[in-house]
Amino acid sequence: MDSVSTAILLLLLALVCLFLTLSSRVKGQLPPGPRPLPLLGNLLQLHSQDMLTSLTKLSKEYGPVYTVHLGPRRVVVLSGYQAVKEALVDQGEEFSGRGDYPVFFNFTKGNGIAFSNGDRWKVLRRFSVQILRNFGMGKRSIEERILEEGNFLLAELRKTEGEPFDPTFVLSRSVSNIICSVLFGSRFDYNDERLLTIIRLINDNFQIMSSPWGEMYNLFPSLLGWIPGPHRRLFQNFGCMKDLIALIVRDHQASLDPTSPRDFIDCFLTKMAQEKQDPLSHFHMDTLLMTTHNLLFGGTETVGTTLRHAFLALMKYPKVQARVQDEIDHVVGRARLPALEDRAAMPYTDAVIHEVQRFADVIPMNLPHRVIRDTAFRGFLLPKGTDVITLLNTVHYDPSQFRKPQEFNPEHFLDASQSFKKSPAFMPFSAGRRLCLGESLARMELFLYLTAVLQSFSLQPLGAPEDIDLSPLSSGLGNLPRPFQLCLRAR
Ligand code: HEM
Numbered sequence: 001m002d003s004v005s006t007a008i009l010l011l012l013l014a015l016v017c018l019f020l021t022l023s024s025r026v027k028g029q030l031p032p033g034p035r036p037l038p039l040l041g042n043l044l045q046l047h048s049q050d051m052l053t054s055l056t057k058l059s060k061e062y063g064p065v066y067t068v069h070l071g072p073r074r075v076v077v078l079s080g081y082q083a084v085k086e087a088l089v090d091q092g093e094e095f096s097g098r099g100d101y102p103v104f105f106n107f108t109k110g111n112g113i114a115f116s117n118g119d120r121w122k123v124l125r126r127f128s129v130q131i132l133r134n135f136g137m138g139k140r141s142i143e144e145r146i147l148e149e150g151n152f153l154l155a156e157l158r159k160t161e162g163e164p165f166d167p168t169f170v171l172s173r174s175v176s177n178i179i180c181s182v183l184f185g186s187r188f189d190y191n192d193e194r195l196l197t198i199i200r201l202i203n204d205n206f207q208i209m210s211s212p213w214g215e216m217y218n219l220f221p222s223l224l225g226w227i228p229g230p231h232r233r234l235f236q237n238f239g240c241m242k243d244l245i246a247l248i249v250r251d252h253q254a255s256l257d258p259t260s261p262r263d264f265i266d267c268f269l270t271k272m273a274q275e276k277q278d279p280l281s282h283f284h285m286d287t288l289l290m291t292t293h294n295l296l297f298g299g300t301e302t303v304g305t306t307l308r309h310a311f312l313a314l315m316k317y318p319k320v321q322a323r324v325q326d327e328i329d330h331v332v333g334r335a336r337l338p339a340l341e342d343r344a345a346m347p348y349t350d351a352v353i354h355e356v357q358r359f360a361d362v363i364p365m366n367l368p369h370r371v372i373r374d375t376a377f378r379g380f381l382l383p384k385g386t387d388v389i390t391l392l393n394t395v396h397y398d399p400s401q402f403r404k405p406q407e408f409n410p411e412h413f414l415d416a417s418q419s420f421k422k423s424p425a426f427m428p429f430s431a432g433r434r435l436c437l438g439e440s441l442a443r444m445e446l447f448l449y450l451t452a453v454l455q456s457f458s459l460q461p462l463g464a465p466e467d468i469d470l471s472p473l474s475s476g477l478g479n480l481p482r483p484f485q486l487c488l489r490a491r
Contacts, residue, residue: 029381031076033067034058041069043219049212052364052393052475055079059394065378071219073100075368075387079394081401081425087369087377088390092432094375099368099387102221103209103231103477107238112290113437114298114367123282124291129437131267132295135182142182143340146445149177149187150337150452156190157457157488164462164485167311172199172304175445179299179438183292184248185263197244198296201237206301208234210476238293245292249285265292299438301478302362303445306428308481309360309470310353310450313408315461315486316468320410321454324349325491328455338451340444346451347420351413353446357428359408359470364393364479366430392427401425408470457488 034042046054046068058066059079067076078084087095097117108115113124136142153174176199177187188195208214213231217224224231249265258270268288275281314321331345332338343350369388374381382388397405401423402412415421429436436442453459461468462485472479 029383030067030074030386031062031065031378031380033062033069033077036069036074039072041071041073041219043071046070046219049215050475051215052391055365055389055391056394059391065380073219073387075099075389076382077389077391079391081395081398083378084390084392084395084427085424085431087388088430088432088434091375091377094371094373094377095369095388096433097370097372097385098434099370099389101368102218103214103234106221107235107242108290108293109286111286112294114294115290117370117372120282120287124287125437127268127271127283128264128291128295131264132182132437132441134267135264142178142441143444143448145181145187146178146448147337147339147452149174149181150448152177152190153449154452154456157453158490160488162487162489164487166483166485167308168203168304168483169199171307171449172203172300174449175303175307176202176296176300178441178445179295181263183264183295185252185266194244194248198241199300201241202297202300205234205237205297206305206478207474207480210474210478210480212474212476214476241293241296242289245289245296249288249292264295268292295438298436299441302438303442305362305478305480306357306360306442306446307449308484309362309479310356310446311459311486312468312470312481312484313356313359314352314454315459316465316470317408318465320352321459324352324451325454325458328451332451332455334455338448338455340447342451343447347414347418348410349447349451350420351410353450354413354423354426355408355410357446358396358402358412358423358426360428360481361393361396361479362428363430363477364391364475365477366390366392367434369434390430392430395425395427398425456491458491460487460489462486 034045036042037044045058055068055077056079058068059077064080064083065076065078067074069075078087098115098121101115104115110116110120113121113128116124136145153170156170173190173195176195180195180198181187208230211230213229217231217234252265252269256266256269258273261267261270265288268283268291272283272288275283314324327346327348328338331342366389369390371382371384371386371388373384395401399405402425413421413423429439429442469482473482474480
């Protein structure tokens with residue numbers, strides 16, 4: 001070996017040593033976890049068909065704060081109420097970044113609210129909250145829209161005439177129409193091709209993201225990009241959705257009157273025009289399309305899925321269903337639809353809805369977070385940019401917070417005098433700076449829809465109630481209920 005080759009070899013050796021020293025120093029400040037393999041990470045300890053169980057199992061071994069390698073990505077996992085609350089609530093600012101989530105990120109490219117970071121996220125979130133509020137979110141005017149839509153839903157349900165049916169589609173159409181009316185200015189007719197397409201695309205993507213394919217894509221996005229499978233449909237569906245929203249935006253542009261905005265899109269277009277000269281503005285076509293997509297996606301599938309879980313639980317526990325109906329009859333009667341102001345007088349119904357959300361645990365692993373600066377946490381130092389998974393499932397099933405977490409039991413949200421009792425570990429909408437932006441709308445929809453349905457109908461399973469399986473069909477982004485049919489008996 002000549003002297004030049006020796007020098008290169010020595011230099012390479014020195015660089016490798018330096019890299020190992022630096023990386024072990026960084027690792028030394030991170031929580032412990034299973035030893036990763038190069039490139040594969042902790043693939044051997046993780047099962048993409050049940051990532052939640054794998055991560056929960058590791059927390060039993062390594063504690064409530066540990067490090068895991070999802071493929072080549074290093075992530076810190078938090079489990080149990082205490083650790084998740086300390087991060088999202090007590091150190092909310094530090095943990096407010098959005099972590100990598102390839103199934104979404106490869107479509108949104110960091111535009112929109114849900115998958116952006118830094119100034120862009122702050123500006124778009126503040127703007128969207130303000131506009132949604134102006135259009136009535138959390139106020140009486142949105143209640144009126146929900147009640148109107150509830151009436152359309154009841155009319156559809158009456159058409160089933162006691163025959164068995166799958167409620168997925170009819171619920172999604174109705175729920176989606178509420179957010180559509182805020183975004184696009186008016187509700188769609190239930191047979192409108194655009195509404196049917198929106199629901200089909202969102203439903204399909206939520207299913208793929210909640211399947212092993214979705215989880216696998218999140219682990220190895222570049223590799224999976226080359227492999228055929230249903231995950232490829234994700235991006236076709238996203239593309240179709242984007243085209244559909246772009247078409248609606250174009251219609252709005254043609255008839256825009258900035259002095260009298262009709263909906264969210266008009267407000268966004270007006271803001272775009274105001275900031276046209278600002279090269280740093282966050283208001284442009286891509287952020288408009290992605291923000292609208294985030295609201296549509298967030299506002300459709302989560303509420304529809306929760307309602308399906310609720311139907312299943314109410315059929316499995318007919319006594320719970322009957323007690324909710326008694327409360328409705330007692331507080332509201334049959335002459336008018338239930339309204340939000342009835343909720344305070346309906347502690348049992350409120351407790352049942354909370355218990356459905358806790359037990360169903362619709363987004364079990366939350367969306368990934370990221371620390372926005374070097375962050376001291378429980379004796380460790382998480383370097384800026386570290387992705388963090390907060391297992392909401394382990395909060396909702398934390399035995400230190402709920403007496404019998406594995407049981408569906410509305411008593412979890414009732415005190416000794418049967419008044420409604422809040423729980424700090426109720427986090428289906430997450431907590432802290434990234435708290436779900438649609439929480440107040442979703443809570444209104446769940447209460448008004450469920451009480452309207454139970455006021456008019458009893459839900460009846462096709463088989464024996466005790467045979468109903470409440471465990472999710474698959475779990476990934478979402479906990480999907482098993483498919484089912486039911487019959488409605490008019491009361
Ligand atoms: C039962 C219904 C719902 C559930 C369980 C739910 C759950 C969640 C969760 C767990 C997150 C992630 C929070 C985090 O990163 O810490 C989230 C974020 C979000 N949700 Fe919801 N959601 C629901 C309904 C809605 C509705 C109706 C809308 C639309 C109006 C919506 C829009 C959003 C948006 C835009 C974000 C991103 C917030 C951000 O990154 O700043 N969600 N939701």
